[in-house]
Amino acid sequence: MSFEANCPACGAKVVFRGSASVVAVCEYCRSTLVRHDANLEDIGKMADLKADGSPLQLGSSGAYRHVHFAAAGRIQYRFEQGLWNEWYLVFDDMRGGWLGEARGNYAMSFPTEVTEALPPFAELRAGQALTIGGRSFEVVDVQQARTIAGEGELPFRVGAGYQAPVADLQGRGRSFATLDYSENPPLVFLGEYVEFDELALSGLRALDGW
Helix, strand or coil, rough: CCEECCCCCCCCCCCCCCCCCCEEEECCEEEEEEEECEEEEEEEECCCCCCCCCCCEEEEEEECEEEEEEEEEEEEEECCEEEEEEEEEEEECCEEEEEEEEECCCEEEEECCCCCCCCHHHHHCCCCCCEEEEEEEEEEEEEEEEEEEEEEEEEECCCCCCCEEEEEEEEECEEEEEEEEECCCCEEEEEECCCCHCCCCCCCCCCCCC
């Protein structure tokens, strides 16, 4: 069930569509708003997103494994190779998922609780084998990413300069895992790489050449 309130900074209507969403960025004044039951707390202005040529935007929708979703929010990160987006998706079955987007590559993942003890971030190395959620993975990338900005609604607080120590792992076939060490214990996301056309996306931005 969605929740609506007025931005305490500018008075514009702010809508929380996801039941797990706790933060929203006002699309009019860029205030970062934290939800406390029926009240919104303004914790400051959100930094501006960098132009990245993404065809997605807030409200873009699609389907994954026959379940419809809509893009409710976005976090933009900077890493060594450039920028990447994590789009927060709200599914019709009430799940919250993430669509990673970097250099034309897409990856769908979901937060997952696992029983395995994970090594400290400082001990991770490319080529290292790990078992996560009962499945075998290999570490392919370890890096310190940095948050640039966010927009829309999100399930946790986000601010510019937020550090995200992350590790990407490759599994069998298209499966992958991401370990996010910005929290303790680390957050685990399991999913698979997907092709753009598989998602049947609509409501995309108009870009030159499309």
